[in-house]
Amino acid sequence: MASDSASSSDDGPSADGPAEPSAKDKEIAKKSWQHGNGALSKQNFDLAIQMYYQASQKDPGNLLYRQSLRGAEKKKYKDNGTGASMKGVKLMGVKGRIKKAKAKKDWAALDTAAEEGLKIDPWDVEMNLSVADAAEGREYYEIAKFAVDAALASNKEDVKLLTRYANLLEELEEYEPALVLWGKIKQITPDDPAIDRKLTELHTSKMIKKTGGEEGEGTAAMKQKSTAYDEASGRGDDEVDGPGQDPVSDLKRLIRKQPDDPNPRVRLADLLFKSGKLKQAALTMKEAAELSGDISIKERYEDMMLAEMRQEVDASKQKARQLKDEKRLARAKKYEAQMNDKAVEILTRRAEHHPKNMKVKFDLGGRLLARKEVAKAIPLLQQATTDTRLEQAARVSLGEAFLMDGKRPLAKRQFINALETIDIHEQPELFLKCHYALGRLAEEAKETREAEKHYSEVLGLDYNYRDANDRLTKLSEE
Incomplete structure (x- = not known):
């Protein structure tokens, strides 16, 4: 029977779901992944990639192994966003194998070929989508989601x-x-x-x-399971009777069964983060990072920790303004400064680990600028302007840095250069910042018509932007 052959295949899903790797394969995968972590810590990227690749092939449904593999591949190419040189030639054979595997619906072969292609260019959309095709074919939906998300990054x-x-x-x-x-x-x-x-x-x-x-039950049956009284008495949504009813509870059970495996903790942290439980998410990801020793997981923990701190700062500031409590607001701003210090510490370390990652340098430059450490911020922002994805924002921040440093001609040049490529619809805040700053510079230089032109651009987009309206009115009266 067709169903029998499918269930006995090593590459395809059974009638009840994806084929489960053998205990031996899982053990090999785990050891390979651990070897990969060791290689990565020594920046031996080729060995780390090979070990992570082997882990993901032995246990193809394990999301953590894929995340580690992709992280190592990107580090190898210094986060350049394009992968290896001459990649078109190198990918020709891979694309032929992908086409053949898709035609046969040989999901294991498709996954292998696509992952070989991602070793050459981990950002390649076609390769990522081929990983997703193979994962969906084998019902590894977490892997498929991960791969499609990667393809979406540039689309x-x-x-x-x-x-x-x-x-x-x-x-x-x-x-x-x-x-x-x-x-x-x-x-x-x-x-x-x-x-x-x-x-x-x-x-x-x-x-x-x-x-x-359950599927097929009517509305009355559902009401019987969760009534208003149940919710009021605390017996509604939070009471889970068994596996399969709640993914968070399922993952917590899995963590208790597999206390040394960081993967369930990573998945749980992601779920908690998406549901807005940032503190729990950060603590859970921290546990996963300590278990695994994986740099990429540690960085995800740091991101969650900073997001949690930002949430607390925003909530405190909002509460202080509602109550018009100056002391509360002062405490919130002090905590915000501490958060910024922590972010600078983290980003400084990342800039050393990822010297080609301009996004890290841009973020670090912005944080340093907030601390008025202009001399440190300017070189970082100058480097960030070389990344076309960051160029406009980096130039605006660089202009602000030059203003703080008293170098007005240099600031003016950055704002003018930024405006040449800023899309008013996609980047309205940058557009406003540039024209307002140029208006102020022109006003200082007694270039009244130039100042009026820039303030008019500001008011044409946002009539209430800062004091542009008052300044334009004052200029027109002179």
Whole structure:
């Protein structure tokens, strides 16, 4: 029978789900991954990649192994975003194998070929999507989600990719982020009636999951399982009777069963973070980082920790302003300064580990600028302008740095250069900052017409931006 051959295959999913690697393969994968961590700590990227690659092939459904592999591949190429030189020639044979594997629906062969291609260019969209195809074919939906997310990094408005990602979220029962994503798709294609139907389906699925209703049960049955009284008495959503009802509870059970495996903790931290539980997420990712020794997991913990600190700072400042409490506001600003100091410490370390990562240098430069450490910030921001993805924002920050340093001609040049490529619709805040700063510089230089021109550009986009209106009025009266 077809189902029998499928269930006995090592490469395809069984009738009940994906084929599970043998205990021996899992052990090999774990040891390979650990060897990879050791190699990575010594910056032996080729060996780390080979070890992580072996781990991901032996245990293809393990998300942590893929994340470690991709992180090492990107570090090898110093986060250049393009991979190896002459990659077109190097990928020709890989693309032929991918085409052949897809035609045969040989998911294991497809995964192997695509991962070979990602060793050459870990940012390649086609290779990442081929990993996703292979993962979906074997029902490794977390891996598919990871791969599609990578493809989306350079195609953020691609409706086809967004739809695929949203469908994977639904498959994984991550209904809340799926709803958010479908909302974005609706903004891009507002006239598609199918999107409204999908949103309705997802809301229904979310409700069923929340109430514990099984497929095929009616509304009355669902109401019996979670009533208003249950929720009021604390017996509703938070009470989970067994496996499969709540992914967070399932992962916590898995952590208790596999206390030395960091992977469930990574997955749990991601879930907690997406649900807004930033403190729990950061603590869980910290545990995973301490267990694994993996630099990439440590960096994800640091990002979560900073996000948690930012959330607390914003909440404290908002509360202080609501109460008009100056002492509370002062405490919030002091905590914000501590947060900024911590971010500088983390980003300084990352800039050393990732010398070609301009995003890190841009972020560090901005943090140093907030601390008025202009001499340290300027070289970092100058380097960040070489990255086309960051150029406009980096030039604006560099202009602000030169202003703080009293070098007005240099500041003016940065603002003018930035405006040449700023998209007013995509980057309105940068547009406003540039024209306002140029208006102030022109006003100082007694260049009244030039100042009026820049302030008019500001008011044309945002009539209430800072004091541009007052300044323009004053100039016109002189």
